[in-house]
Amino acid sequence: MKSAESGRHFCTARFLSQVLQGSGLIVRLDACYVTISVYYHVCMSVPRIVKLLQITDPHLHADPNTELYGVKTELSCRAVVERAFGDPDWRPDAVLVTGDAVEDCSRAGYERFKSIFEPLDVPILCLPGNHDSPDLMSEMLDTGRFSFCGFRDFERWRLIMLNSHVPGSPGGVLSDSELHRLDRTLQDSGDRFVLVAVHHQPVPIGSSWLDGFGLRNGFELLSVVGRYSQSRVVVWGHVHQVLDQQHGDLRMLCTPSTCAQFTPLTETCVMDTRPPGFRRLTLEANGDINTEVRWLDDYVVAERPPDSRIGEESTDAM
Ligand SMILES: [Fe+2]
Numbered sequence: 001m002k003s004a005e006s007g008r009h010f011c012t013a014r015f016l017s018q019v020l021q022g023s024g025l026i027v028r029l030d031a032c033y034v035t036i037s038v039y040y041h042v043c044m045s046v047p048r049i050v051k052l053l054q055i056t057d058p059h060l061h062a063d064p065n066t067e068l069y070g071v072k073t074e075l076s077c078r079a080v081v082e083r084a085f086g087d088p089d090w091r092p093d094a095v096l097v098t099g100d101a102v103e104d105c106s107r108a109g110y111e112r113f114k115s116i117f118e119p120l121d122v123p124i125l126c127l128p129g130n131h132d133s134p135d136l137m138s139e140m141l142d143t144g145r146f147s148f149c150g151f152r153d154f155e156r157w158r159l160i161m162l163n164s165h166v167p168g169s170p171g172g173v174l175s176d177s178e179l180h181r182l183d184r185t186l187q188d189s190g191d192r193f194v195l196v197a198v199h200h201q202p203v204p205i206g207s208s209w210l211d212g213f214g215l216r217n218g219f220e221l222l223s224v225v226g227r228y229s230q231s232r233v234v235v236w237g238h239v240h241q242v243l244d245q246q247h248g249d250l251r252m253l254c255t256p257s258t259c260a261q262f263t264p265l266t267e268t269c270v271m272d273t274r275p276p277g278f279r280r281l282t283l284e285a286n287g288d289i290n291t292e293v294r295w296l297d298d299y300v301v302a303e304r305p306p307d308s309r310i311g312e313e314s315t316d317a318m
Helices: 002-023 025-045 073-084 107-117 134-140 176-187 218-226 312-317
Strands: 050-055 094-097 124-126 146-148 151-154 157-161 193-197 231-236 243-247 250-254 277-283 289-295
Touching: 050 073, 073 107, 073 277, 094 157, 107 134, 124 157, 134 146, 157 176, 176 218, 193 218, 193 277, 218 231, 218 250, 231 277, 250 289
Parallel strands: 050 094, 094 124, 124 146, 157 193, 193 231, 231 250
Antiparallel strands: 050 277, 151 157, 243 250, 277 289
């Protein structure tokens, strides 16, 4: 009985198959499958552009109401994130945070940081600034969507995050092991283009007081990066202002803070009246870079004196 039933099913299937083949439907379905399959594989193998959002120097505190230069840093950081993610036509693939995430090195400060960035549905790539605690960052920000230093590949791009933190110093240095890691990671990058991120400025920026607190061995960074033709750009934070320069084949980019800014090209610390900001980077599959800084022009910064000179103690808050 069972065998007769299977036989009937087999005959019915063969009959249907003959009818469909006769009508050309199976052939058409096969052709359609092949077309879709080829289209899928071609699309998947064509590298996409990478949209990277750089956010820097939020200077958060354990107490969310704490101010830096008259700016409530958590409020302004939240406003920047909201603005940066509020444009449906420019959705970042990742966020790069180039240091000074937390001003007071507190565990509660890093919890505040996580509460802002955790809800974002993209990787959050972090590196330490002079104010940060690399130990706490490595413990709290190298899990889930957060990563600490190391490198990360996106399409045709490799992003390398460096640690230039020197305990107790506002300036930075890349240790021999960090330079060696950079060299090795560049060597292994294959045909990917490379973006290098660090907190401190690797070149003088024309403000003597800030240039005293830059990356002491920036020339070594540039020497390693310059050995590899796929190196395209170095980005940093720390100096709370915009800079966009060409250094040979390398693009050199600095991004304003999510809180207060410093006036460029000054001998001493002069606060800028510019509002919080962030940078968009569009990394093309052919190695080109399109970038722009966005300012929160309508952000009201209360109680911050415009262009006020403040003393040497201000280097504590860089
Ligand atoms: Fe800094």
